[in-house]
Amino acid sequence: MKKFVISVWYALMCAVISAHTTETVPEETYRSVPAETTVPLLTAFDNVGKNALHTLAFNHGANFAFAGLGTWLFIESGVDWKWRNFAYDHETLANGAYSSVMYAGYAVPSATPVAFYLAGLFRHDEKLQLTGLALVQSVAFAAAAQAILKSSTGRSEPHIIGQYRHTRLETQTDFSGEFDWFKADILDGWPSGHTISAFAVASTVAQMYHDNICVKIAAFSYALLVGIGVSLSVHWASDVVAGALMGYAIGTTVGRSFSAQVRKTPHKEVSLSVSAQTLGIMVRF
Numbered sequence: 001m002k003k004f005v006i007s008v009w010y011a012l013m014c015a016v017i018s019a020h021t022t023e024t025v026p027e028e029t030y031r032s033v034p035a036e037t038t039v040p041l042l043t044a045f046d047n048v049g050k051n052a053l054h055t056l057a058f059n060h061g062a063n064f065a066f067a068g069l070g071t072w073l074f075i076e077s078g079v080d081w082k083w084r085n086f087a088y089d090h091e092t093l094a095n096g097a098y099s100s101v102m103y104a105g106y107a108v109p110s111a112t113p114v115a116f117y118l119a120g121l122f123r124h125d126e127k128l129q130l131t132g133l134a135l136v137q138s139v140a141f142a143a144a145a146q147a148i149l150k151s152s153t154g155r156s157e158p159h160i161i162g163q164y165r166h167t168r169l170e171t172q173t174d175f176s177g178e179f180d181w182f183k184a185d186i187l188d189g190w191p192s193g194h195t196i197s198a199f200a201v202a203s204t205v206a207q208m209y210h211d212n213i214c215v216k217i218a219a220f221s222y223a224l225l226v227g228i229g230v231s232l233s234v235h236w237a238s239d240v241v242a243g244a245l246m247g248y249a250i251g252t253t254v255g256r257s258f259s260a261q262v263r264k265t266p267h268k269e270v271s272l273s274v275s276a277q278t279l280g281i282m283v284r285f
Contacts, residue, residue, distance in 0.1 A: 038121065039129040044136040047257050054257075055141060058249035067191065067242035074238035080176040083237040084158040088168075090232075094160050098233035104226050105194030109139050109201050127262050131208045134258035135201060141250045142200040146193040146243075147186040154183025155190040161233050176236055191242035192235040198226035199247025200254075207255025208262075223247070 056064065074080045087094045117132030119125070156178040159169035183189070202219035209215040223244070231240045 037124055037126045037129075039126055039133060041133070043130070043261075044133040046133075046137075046261070048137060051137065051254050051257050052141065055250050055253045058253055063245040063249040067245045070241050070245070071190065071238040074236070074241070075177045078174070080158075080236045080238050081174045083231065084160060084176065087158070087160045087232040088170075091161075091168075094233050095163065097229040098161050098163055098166075101194055101226055101229035101233065104222070105198065105230065108222070108226075109135075109142075109197040112201055113139065127208070130258050130262055131205065134204050134208060134254050137258075138200040138204045138251050138254045139197060141254065142193075142197045142247060145246055145250065146191060146196050149191060150186050150189040150193065151184045152182055153190045154180035154185060155188075155236070155239070156180070157188050157234060158236050166234055176238075188234075190236075190239050191246060192227070192230050192239040193243070194230045195223070195227045195235075195240045195243030196247040196250070198223040199244045200251040201247075203248045203251025204255040204258075205251075207252055208259050210259065 087097075113132045113135035115132070116135060117129050120128030120130075120132060156175055157166065158176070159167055159171075162168035179190075187193075199220075202223035205219045206216045227240045227244055231237045
């Protein structure tokens with residue numbers, strides 16, 4: 001599974017790079033871009049306050065509201081407990097999922113902004129650089145959101161696996177509703193940090209390349225795999241759903257903000273002009 005998750009991330013990077021060779025741009029959006037374009041690193045802070053507020057107000061706050069309401073429903077309906085027991089009873093699957101998300105959940109959100117920005121510098125491509133800096137802001141927002149919420153809610157982990165600092169616990173008592181409020185632990189609890197970061201990254205890339213379906217499929221496939229992986233190993237299912245909703249709000253908001261800054265590079269357009277009196281070739285710049 002680890003190799004599969006990394007392969008999806010690799011496919012995402014390839015899809016984005018290749019998108020620049022096939023992208024068509026409407027005439028009205030053409031703007032000339034210098035060959036040696038370098039986007040300043042401080043651009044990562046553009047509209048940071050505005051984007052933070054718009055993230056909370058995204059969908060009129062419905063994403064964050066449903067994150068909390070959905071968690072309550074998952075607990076009260078027993079969905080969290082049933083999914084936890086399914087993962088607990090399939091220990092091999094749980095251990096494999098844990099090994100995968102340790103790479104994809106932390107390494108990819110950290111490496112992707114750097115990869116995009118460096119690729120943009122190498123290719124003298126403004127859009128790739130802006131995408132990398134947009135991802136810096138998205139990942140920062142995701143890290144801040146999960147740190148505040150985890151330290152406030154202090155939710156108990158599902159104790160599915162016995163690796164690293166996690167303990168495997170056999171019990172018949174449903175403890176999915178246990179919250180140790182203001183425990184001040186930013187590593188465990190609600191929501192899933194892996195998932196909020198993964199969906200923030202995926203949504204940002206999807207907004208920057210909103211007209212490329214291959215990029216969108218690759219981006220959200222990666223995020224979905226991360227979410228499934230942590231729900232089978234270190235998080236309750238509702239932690240993952242909450243993280244996905246919040247991450248989507250963060251990534252979409254930041255992605256829209258940065259995509260508005262992209263300056264389009266014009267392409268030559270060659271067309272054949274035919275009329276009753278004339279026949280010619282038109283080259284439009």
